[in-house]
Amino acid sequence: MKEPMRLRDEGATALERALLDAGSAYRGSPSARAKTLGTLGLAGSAGLFAAATARAPLASAGKLSLGKLSLTKFLAGAAICGAVAAVPGYRAWNAHHGSGYAGRAVTSPIPVPPRTEPIVTQLGTGTAVAEAPAPSVAAPAVAAPLPGPVAHRRAAGDATVPLSRELASIDAARTALARGDAAGAIARLNRYARAYPRGRLDMEAEVLRIDALVESGRTDQARARAREFLRRHPNSVLGAHVRTRLGD
Amino acid sequence: MTSAVLIETGALEPGAPAIPDRLDRATVARRAREVRLRELVDQYVDFVARVLRNSGTPESEIDDEVQRTFIVAARRLDDIRPGAEKSFLFRVAFNQAAHARRTAARRREVAADQAPEQVEHLATPEALTDQKRMRELLDRILDDMDETLRAVFVLHEFEEMTAAEIADVVGIPRGTVASRLRRARSEFRARVAALGSGETER
Numbered sequence: 308m309k310e311p312m313r314l315r316d317e318g319a320t321a322l323e324r325a326l327l328d329a330g331s332a333y334r335g336s337p338s339a340r341a342k343t344l345g346t347l348g349l350a351g352s353a354g355l356f357a358a359a360t361a362r363a364p365l366a367s368a369g370k371l372s373l374g375k376l377s378l379t380k381f382l383a384g385a386a387i388c389g390a391v392a393a394v395p396g397y398r399a400w401n402a403h404h405g406s407g408y409a410g411r412a413v414t415s416p417i418p419v420p421p422r423t424e425p426i427v428t429q430l431g432t433g434t435a436v437a438e439a440p441a442p443s444v445a446a447p448a449v450a451a452p453l454p455g456p457v458a459h460r461r462a463a464g465d466a467t468v469p470l471s472r473e474l475a476s477i478d479a480a481r482t483a484l485a486r487g488d489a490a491g492a493i494a495r496l497n498r499y500a501r502a503y504p505r506g507r508l509d510m511e512a513e514v515l516r517i518d519a520l521v522e523s524g525r526t527d528q529a530r531a532r533a534r535e536f537l538r539r540h541p542n543s544v545l546g547a548h549v550r551t552r553l554g555d
Numbered sequence: 556m557t558s559a560v561l562i563e564t565g566a567l568e569p570g571a572p573a574i575p576d577r578l579d580r581a582t583v584a585r586r587a588r589e590v591r592l593r594e595l596v597d598q599y600v601d602f603v604a605r606v607l608r609n610s611g612t613p614e615s616e617i618d619d620e621v622q623r624t625f626i627v628a629a630r631r632l633d634d635i636r637p638g639a640e641k642s643f644l645f646r647v648a649f650n651q652a653a654h655a656r657r658t659a660a661r662r663r664e665v666a667a668d669q670a671p672e673q674v675e676h677l678a679t680p681e682a683l684t685d686q687k688r689m690r691e692l693l694d695r696i697l698d699d700m701d702e703t704l705r706a707v708f709v710l711h712e713f714e715e716m717t718a719a720e721i722a723d724v725v726g727i728p729r730g731t732v733a734s735r736l737r738r739a740r741s742e743f744r745a746r747v748a749a750l751g752s753g754e755t756e757r
Contacts (some may be wrong), residue, residue, distance in 0.1 A: 311736050314743070326696065329689035330713040335604025335746050339621045343600060346622045347629055349593050470594075471637075474587050481580065507590045511583050524606055545582075 489523035603683030
């Protein structure tokens with residue numbers, strides 16, 4: 308079937324071209340990306356923000372009339388937990404741990420208009436990058452975002468590499484460590500680092516490496532790496548885990 | 556060090572969930588979702604904004620609607636097939652915009668007693684380079700277009716997608732894309748001609 312030509316390529320008038328250009332040239336506001344990441348709890352500094360929000364139950368926001376708030380402000384204040392909490396693994400975890408401050412925070416409804424719901428009914432049902440396991444192990448309190456430096460670096464990562472492949476590599480190392488094969492885990496993490504020099508799960512890889520070093524008795528190296536990790540990522544949710552290793 | 560010790564030392568608040576002893580699969584999977592969501596925003600935020608705008612969302616509401624679109628994506632992340640992200644976001648954004656158009660149409664009905672703007676001298680260099688004015692005129696033309704025609708027109712003329720890509724994104728056969736596109740372009744040209752009657756210089 309012949310590919311239809313674009314109007315501007317087949318003798319459009321000057322006025323038609325100007326109108327088409329007005330459509331093509333449109334750019335959203337420079338702040339749209341930052342606002343969206345903030346709303347989703349993925350902004351660089353949102354680790355602290357998310358934690359603070361989680362500790363302040365949304366009841367106070369609920370007392371306000373939506374009409375008195377701009378949507379942006381309301382979403383930034385309220386959906387930051389809800390949007391991220393919508394990630395099924397986190398939701399499952401939350402159901403498992405119904406008490407505690409994080410549990411309270413995400414019980415408020417997400418302020419998204421119901422009109423958005425029917426859109427997705429015809430879409431595919433393929434799975435995302437990973438299957439969430441049964442929530443038998445507690446996850447950290449807040450679905451915290453990536454901290455600044457790594458977040459920026461990851462944004463520049465190679466998006467053409469399927470995340471599932473990176474995840475499989477990390478999983479292989481984690482599985483090796485779980486069965487007591489610390490050396491095997493480190494070997495796999497080395498392979499991961501070589502295969503994905505700008506890996507998007509590099510923080511997770513580093514935390515696993517610290518675990519593996521502890522397990523293999525190389526505590527000095529583990530402590531040095533743990534301190535470096537905390538220095539670089541002071542607000543990371545993984546930091547709590549690393550601190551426990553430092554405290555062992 | 557246990558959670559209890561951390562609570563005693565003030566590192567954790569009472570009531571906080573236990574810290575996992577090991578970096579578990581759930582944590583990694585959740586982080587992977589965050590990474591995917593961030594990549595969606597990075598890759599498609601301009602696309603979403605443009606689709607929203609060209610599909611009828613007023614300029615003043617673009618930022619809010621961009622956020623709404625990605626919140627829907629966050630909620631349905633596991634339903635989005637890898638490779639179908641653009642299609643998903645387009646459908647959400649187009650639907651959001653359709654709602655905004657209907658709301659705006661109701662506002663226009665209320666203000667229907669106002670005289671329509673006169674369009675004159677559209678082919679002058681000044682007018683053609685007046686982005687704001689061209690944008691307003693484009694909005695007016697597109698707003699009169701049937702939604703099904705508008706979708707393929709926006710994707711073909713502004714997003715420069717192929718017919719096959721549009722068929723995939725909109726979920727219609729390629730032949731239907733071609734026929735809708737013909738009708739949409741015919742309507743567009745007729746409305747432009749009506750706006751700037753007599754100004755058909757090439």
